[in-house]
Amino acid sequence: MKAIVLEGQGKPLQLVDLPTPTPATGQVQVQLKAAALNRRDWWLQQGASRQPSVPGSDGTGIITAVGEGVSPDRIGKEVVILPSLYWGDNPLAQSADFQILGIPSQGTFAEYIVVPAENVYDKPTYLSFAETAALPLAALTGYRALFTQGNLKPGQNVLLTGIGGGVALFMLQIANQIGANVYVTSGSAEKLERAKQYGARGGVNYHDADWVDQLKAASGNGFDLIVDSAAGNGFADLVKLAKIGGRIVFFGATRGNLPELVPNALYSKQLALIGTMMGSPDEFAAVLTFYEQHQLRPVIDDALPLAEADQAIRKMTTSEQFGKIVLSIA
Incomplete structure (x- = not known):
């Protein structure tokens, strides 16, 4: 698969070929259609702790495979990914195991990703993939x-x-x-x-x-x-x-x-x-419901192909954007 890789502190984002990940027990494979940048991605480029790595926390696409314990009926579903991994049971704060998708785990700047099945939600029906990708973290x-x-x-x-x-x-x-x-x-x-x-x-x-x-x-x-x-x-x-x-x-x-x-x-x-930071699965479900009920559309500043991820992230250096910067993947 094609993926964007951060190879070192301050280095430009590079488009490379990587093995396509396969889902383990309790996971799903998502063919990503769009991803979006966050300020977190820019900060990680300035001093990521683990390289090489695939950044990206926001993503949406189609489930293409499932691991053991996940219903095959989910294959083909259009989904959006919750970037809060392992939040835990306490709604007040995240667990000690909490991670944000994308460094150290593989992020969404790629053609495919595997994530826990509980981290994928139905994509809002009225939004495009690009608009949906803008939603999750922010x-x-x-x-x-x-x-x-x-x-x-x-x-x-x-x-x-x-x-x-x-x-x-x-x-x-x-x-x-x-x-x-x-x-x-x-x-x-x-x-x-x-x-x-x-x-x-x-x-x-x-x-x-x-x-x-x-x-x-x-x-x-x-x-x-x-x-x-x-x-x-x-x-x-x-x-x-x-x-x-x-x-x-x-x-x-x-x-x-x-x-x-x-x-x-x-x-x-x-x-x-x-x-405060990020949010729980229940809050993510509430966000999706809120946007669906009110038919709100995220503000998109720019949409670029995956191969131009480094050009996209450079826009964040001067904070010139008004709205989200999105990467089109497929």
Whole structure:
């Protein structure tokens, strides 16, 4: 089979021939039709711990073979893959065996993959393979951040930082759909305008010296929920923007570690700081149901053939994309 391989830290992604994997007991083989990139793939290219390896966490395709213990009736089914491997029984957090699909296990940037049978779900019927491939990791992460960890309700104010990335755009779609008041930040005026086209009530450029004051004025009295993936020095400003009794949920640190926070600002406003990542099988099923019910379509920035995976991942270096970057495989 053809597959994309990361051969070393910082090296370009290469298209190579690899043996086609066969399913073991409890597994299924999926002929992949499309895959999608995540920021995780970019970070792994900068310093992957195990090489050579096939990256990719998001994928969709058709079941072409099954291992022992799996019904052969599943062969031919169009499916999407849950990238949370071995989550475990605790809905609050992943198990010690938890992995994210794609390094150290073989990822989805390939013509075929084998995964546990419980990790494949029916593909949403109204979405193309490319649109479906965009969903798994980012939509699951965003759904958990908003609802399981963030307890978002209709009518509440929510701030999403760094709009344009996959997770933030999924959260914008989902939160807007339930009737939350969504505001966003970005360093790009163009991205702020595009976010408004997708339902954001307002947005500010975080390069502006008064961006915090702008958001306070726009939102009325601050935010019930703030979801952030940057951390760094700007995190202290998010504390200022949170309402009394508000929640700040974070799932990344692209700008570095959290600065020193003044405890008084946290306990006097009775704020909750909540970490989150990925999500459980039940949450993934909920994401698919939500999108099917509301007929939402993921935002696709670009779609490229598998052979151009390195060109695709280079787009993420400058964060120029607005939406997901997808690889067409077959």
